[in-house]
Amino acid sequence: MVRVMVVDDHPIWREGVARDLAERGVDVVATAPDGAAAVRIARAVRPDVVLMDLQLPELSGAEATAQVRAALPDTQVLVLSASTEHGDVLGAVRAGATGYLTKSAAMEELVDAIGRTAAGQAVFSPGLAGLVLGEYRRREAEAPDEPQLTPRETEVLRLVAKGLTARAIAARLTLSHRTVENHVQNSLRKLQLTNRVELTRYAIERGLDADD
Amino acid sequence: MTTADVSLRARAHPHLVPLWRGLVVYRAVALVAVVVNLVRFHDQWARPSLGIAVVAAMAVWTVVSSTRYLRTGDPVTACLDLVLTALATASTLLVDTPQRVADGGPVITTVWSAGPVLALAIALGWRGGLAGALVTVTVLFGVRRVVDTDLLFDAQLLLVAGLAVGLAADTMRRSVEKLRAATALEAATAERERLARDIHDGVLQVLSLIKRRGDELARTDRDAPGLELARLAGEQEVALRRLITSTPVAGPDGTVDLSSRLAGVVPAHASLAVPAEPVLLPAAVVDELAAVVREAAHNAAAHAGEDAGLWVLVEDDAARVTVSLRDDGVGIPEGRLEQAAAEGHLGVAGSMRGRVQGLGGTIDLHTAPGEGTEWEIMVPRSLRSRHRQ
Numbered sequence: 001m002v003r004v005m006v007v008d009d010h011p012i013w014r015e016g017v018a019r020d021l022a023e024r025g026v027d028v029v030a031t032a033p034d035g036a037a038a039v040r041i042a043r044a045v046r047p048d049v050v051l052m053d054l055q056l057p058e059l060s061g062a063e064a065t066a067q068v069r070a071a072l073p074d075t076q077v078l079v080l081s082a083s084t085e086h087g088d089v090l091g092a093v094r095a096g097a098t099g100y101l102t103k104s105a106a107m108e109e110l111v112d113a114i115g116r117t118a119a120g121q122a123v124f125s126p127g128l129a130g131l132v133l134g135e136y137r138r139r140e141a142e143a144p145d146e147p148q149l150t151p152r153e154t155e156v157l158r159l160v161a162k163g164l165t166a167r168a169i170a171a172r173l174t175l176s177h178r179t180v181e182n183h184v185q186n187s188l189r190k191l192q193l194t195n196r197v198e199l200t201r202y203a204i205e206r207g208l209d210a211d212d
Numbered sequence: 213m214t215t216a217d218v219s220l221r222a223r224a225h226p227h228l229v230p231l232w233r234g235l236v237v238y239r240a241v242a243l244v245a246v247v248v249n250l251v252r253f254h255d256q257w258a259r260p261s262l263g264i265a266v267v268a269a270m271a272v273w274t275v276v277s278s279t280r281y282l283r284t285g286d287p288v289t290a291c292l293d294l295v296l297t298a299l300a301t302a303s304t305l306l307v308d309t310p311q312r313v314a315d316g317g318p319v320i321t322t323v324w325s326a327g328p329v330l331a332l333a334i335a336l337g338w339r340g341g342l343a344g345a346l347v348t349v350t351v352l353f354g355v356r357r358v359v360d361t362d363l364l365f366d367a368q369l370l371l372v373a374g375l376a377v378g379l380a381a382d383t384m385r386r387s388v389e390k391l392r393a394a395t396a397l398e399a400a401t402a403e404r405e406r407l408a409r410d411i412h413d414g415v416l417q418v419l420s421l422i423k424r425r426g427d428e429l430a431r432t433d434r435d436a437p438g439l440e441l442a443r444l445a446g447e448q449e450v451a452l453r454r455l456i457t458s459t460p461v462a463g464p465d466g467t468v469d470l471s472s473r474l475a476g477v478v479p480a481h482a483s484l485a486v487p488a489e490p491v492l493l494p495a496a497v498v499d500e501l502a503a504v505v506r507e508a509a510h511n512a513a514a515h516a517g518e519d520a521g522l523w524v525l526v527e528d529d530a531a532r533v534t535v536s537l538r539d540d541g542v543g544i545p546e547g548r549l550e551q552a553a554a555e556g557h558l559g560v561a562g563s564m565r566g567r568v569q570g571l572g573g574t575i576d577l578h579t580a581p582g583e584g585t586e587w588e589i590m591v592p593r594s595l596r597s598r599h600r601q
Contacts, residue, residue, distance in 0.1 A: 010417050016424065082416045082453070086488035103420040104446045106427055126483040126523050134487020137529050161485040162538040162586070163523030 002118040005030040005047040007038040007064065008080075009056050013103075017051070017080075017110075024111050035059025039067045047075055048118045052097065054081040054088045062091035069096035078117040080110070090131055094191055099123025122185045129161035132187055147190040156183040225285060227388045231334045231381060232285050235327065236278040242324035243274050249322050256312065263307040266320055270300055274324075281331060287340070290331035294344055297321060297328050298351045305355060316362055319355055329370050333378035337385070341374025411452060419449035451480040467492040470501060470533065471526055477506045479513065482522035491528045497591065500567050501535060504575075507564055508537045508587050516541020516584065532573075532592045540584040544577075 004026050008014040011033070018028045030045045032038040036058040042050055050068055054061035065077045077097040079089065089100055099117050101110060102125070113123040124132075136149045149157065159169045166184070170177045250267050254260040273296055280289040304319040319325070329348055333341025349367040356363055426442025454475045469490035478484050493501070505524065512522050520541030527534040564587075568575040573591035 013417055013421060016421060020424070020428065082420060082449075086486075090488050103417075104423055104449050107424060126485045126525070128485075130485025130525055130527075131488050133485075133525075133527060134489065137487065137527065138489060141530060158525065158527075158536070161523070161525040162536055163483055163521055163540070164538075 001025065001027045002114055003027045003029045003045075003048045004051060004114060005032065005038070005042055005045065005049070006051045007032045007035070007056065007061075008051075008053040009033050020107055021111065021114075024107070026111060026114060033057075035061065035064035038064045039071070042068045042075060043071050046072060049114050050075060050077045051080050051114070052077050052092070054079060054092060060088075060091075062088065062095045065092050065097050066095035076117045076120065078113060078123060080105075086131055089128065090135055090191075093128070093132070093188060096192055098185075098188060100125055100128045102127075120185075121181055122188050124160050124184055124188075126161045126163050129157045132191065133157050133161060135191065136187075149187055149190070153183045153187045156180055157187055160184065225385065225388075227384050228285055228334055228381060229282070231377065231384070232281045235330050235334060236281060238330065239274050239278060239324065239327045242322070242327065243271060245322050246270060246320070246324050249318055249320070253308075253317070256309070257307050258309045259307050262303070263320060266300055266303050266307060270321065270324060277327075277331075285335060287332070287335040290328055290335045290340070290344075293331050294328035294347055297325050298347065301325050301348075301351050301355060313355065314357075316356070316358075316360065319352065325352075326370060326373060329374045330377050333374045333376075334381045336378070337382040338375050338378030341376075341378030342371070345370040345374035416449055416453060419445045419452070423449065447480045454480070454484075466495055468495045468498050470498050470528075470535075473498050473502050474505055474524065474526065474535075477502050478509055478524050479522065482509065482524060484524045484526075486526040487528055489528075491526055491533060493533060493591070493593075497571055500571055501533075501589065501591065504564050504567050504589060505535060505537065512537070512539040512541060512585065515544070520584070530593065532590050534591075535587075535589045537587040537589075538584060543581045543583045544579040544585055 004021060006014055006018045006021070006028060008017070008031075014031050014033065018031055022028050029047050030041050032041050035056040038050065038052070038056070039059065050065075052061050052065055056064065059067070061079065061081065065079075068075055068077060076099075077092070077095075078099040078101065079092045079097045080101050080103060081088070082103045093100065098120075099113055099122060101113055101123065105113070116123055133149075133154070136154075139146055140148055155173065156169055159172065164172070166177055166180045169175070170180045173180070246267055250263060254263055257263050273293075277289055277293050280286070301319050301321045304313060304321075307320055308317060325348055329341060329344035332344035336343075345367075348370055349363075352363060352366060353359070422445035423442045426439060426445060429439070429442075470493050471484075471486035471491050474486070475484060509522060509524075512520065516522075516539040520539045523536075523538045525534075525536040525538075527536075565575055568589055568591070571591045573589060575590075576588045577585065578588075579585040
């Protein structure tokens, strides 16, 4: 069973989501009302997935995400926010969140997203895909030395942004479902590479996987 | 009320007050020079008592004009100053002997005569300074009747002083206006952000909650009225969130942000994927693109079927801006658009294509029955100025 922690500063929302998740068989192991508490509690309970709001008191959602990911590499962060503030969302993804849903997402969607996040998959909304595409375009112009998207990854992201499911993308590009997931994940991972060690490791992995 | 009006009108432009103060100090020092001139030369004058009377009048006017400059800084006083100073300078012809004047002796007003030039420059800018300098030089020439190095030197100094002080006053006035505009914009932005925060913290949270509770109700009972409630609350949440983030971002040179503009155009249930940075294009281009997107969205709503989704993607790179629209509805059968055009329905074929081509861009349609429709609109960045002509 996936162990989840819910971080949100609105008590009604926080408790409501926790209760609904529990009803659907998700193990909610903790809740936290602010970023600092989230980091502290996460270190103690080691959840599989942290459901993170972005606009939090004490420590922002992005900063809390970075600290949780640094302390607990096996814990994944899924952003669940009412905010569509582009900078906030990109910040959280760069800090290591692997998914983003708005609070208007249906409960089924959320449960499904938690499952996929726990399995290490990326949870991409079309909106997030648009932001990530934009971020790489900016990079292309301003920081050409940093990792860029491959043409295939760009193609996949564009289809995500246009609302196609992974299955539909796989069918359209005649790829396996799994390969589509990998392309999406890679596009996120390259945004999160911030230091030389990570870049080198990434390059080596790429080299080893080149025949794939 | 009238008191407030009067005090408002009777106040000098507050940021020009330092310049006026400088002028007042200059005038006072210049008056000392005039008095020294009087003490040294009055026994050589043709009419010393008239000279003393003129200098006394100048002293009185110095006090009166200084008070007015500091209080109101109005151009009327500066013009009056110009006339009175010209008269005082001209009185040299009566006070002094024609011989001394012809030999290049100092005029009775000496450097004091530069006062109105500076006053006009401060009150009216460089044009005022230039006009004041020209009048003053003309009066000097009228008294001296010779163009010698002294006169040229005076003319040069007066022109430079009038223009320099005038330009300084203009710059101060302009920067104050800019500062005021910037402050107003900042205040408006802060207020908008405060509103957005309030709405985000309150209304948006509650709307999402209603949507979720409604979803819950519908889960236990498929026909529960909650389903409709949930859908409506969800749509309002999205619409409201877009509203508080979609105030059009204006860029430099009359450009506006395409993304924020489209947020107000695409329907609430549609997805809008945009880059984080504003996509700045000339306002006219943004208007046209928004009209094309509105039409495509309208088309999708009318033909794709009730449950069809709509996704809009905006991409921006150095060469072009691309807007993609996709619906997952029933699609358009091959030849349908051509048929519509042939039948005289301009809708899709005519107006959308026409608008995009007017921007020097391209528009492509991919569709097949059952596969929805996909529009891709590309506008080159380099040609975007073409539309403005």
